[in-house]
Amino acid sequence: MLSICGDGRERRTMKNRLEELRNARGIRQEELAAALKVSRQTISSLENGRYNPSIQLAFKLARYFELMVEDIFIYEEEE
Amino acid sequence: MCRGKWNKQMCLIMLLVGIASLLYGLLSFLIIQPEGHSQNTLLGMFTGFGAGICAVAVFRMIREKVVSKEKLEQEEIDRQDERNIAISRAAFSVGYCVAFGLIAVLIFLFMGLGYPVPSYICLAVLYLTAGAAFIARKVLEKKM
Secondary structure (H helix, E strand, O other): OOEEEOOOOEEOOEEEOHHHHHHHHOOOHHHHHHHHOOOHHHHHHHHHOOEEOOHHHHHHHHHHOOOOHHHHEEEOOOO | OHHHHHHHHHHHHHHHHHHHHHHHHHHHHHHHOOOOHHHHHHHHHHHHHHHHHHHHHHHHHHHHHHOOHHHHHHHHHHHHOHHHHHHHHHHHHHHHHHHHHHHHHHHHHHHHHOOHHHHHHHHHHHHHHHHHHHHHHHHHHHHO
16 A cells, blocks of 8 residues: 655555554544644554654554554565 | 744744835835836735735734634644644645746746746746755755
8 A cells, every 4th residue: 555654755565553452442543643642634544554654653652552663563575 | 832932933023024024115105106017016015915924923813812722732733743744745845846847847938938037037046946955955964
């Protein structure tokens, strides 16, 4: 899927478990966005794979869910 | 809040620039009383620009007082949101490329229509824009 990442370049192979983790904890997108001080649209775009976060936001998310970054984001090498 | 203070200072600067431009346009028109059409238009532009900037500054000042704190905070989050910033940068890049192409077209168009001076001005703008992009790239290369 084509997406824009934090530095504006295109990436195709980043997946994440954000929606799954958020739903498991019963958190709404608005609540997660408020906790991370980002817009709700950013959370929505992350979940849909349309946007890849900056390293700072990835760490913020990892800390919020008390997980490692690799547990949330899955990078697959493109052939 | 930092944002509020920044906004206040920004509004004040805008207001001062607006008043200066407005007064320059009005007083020059009243004192000099220009006869040429282009001089009249130029002073009108100064007056209009000043009035516009003043109006925006006053609107922003009033808005800061009227709009709720929660909404202002949300707007601040949206403003600093990294996705919004990435989108703006991508949009500016597209705008820059389009502007660059349009100026290049204008250079040929003006010359073809027999207006060499605007053509040279466009050429100068093109070189300046390219130069600014080149310098910005060099500075950013050192920073990153």
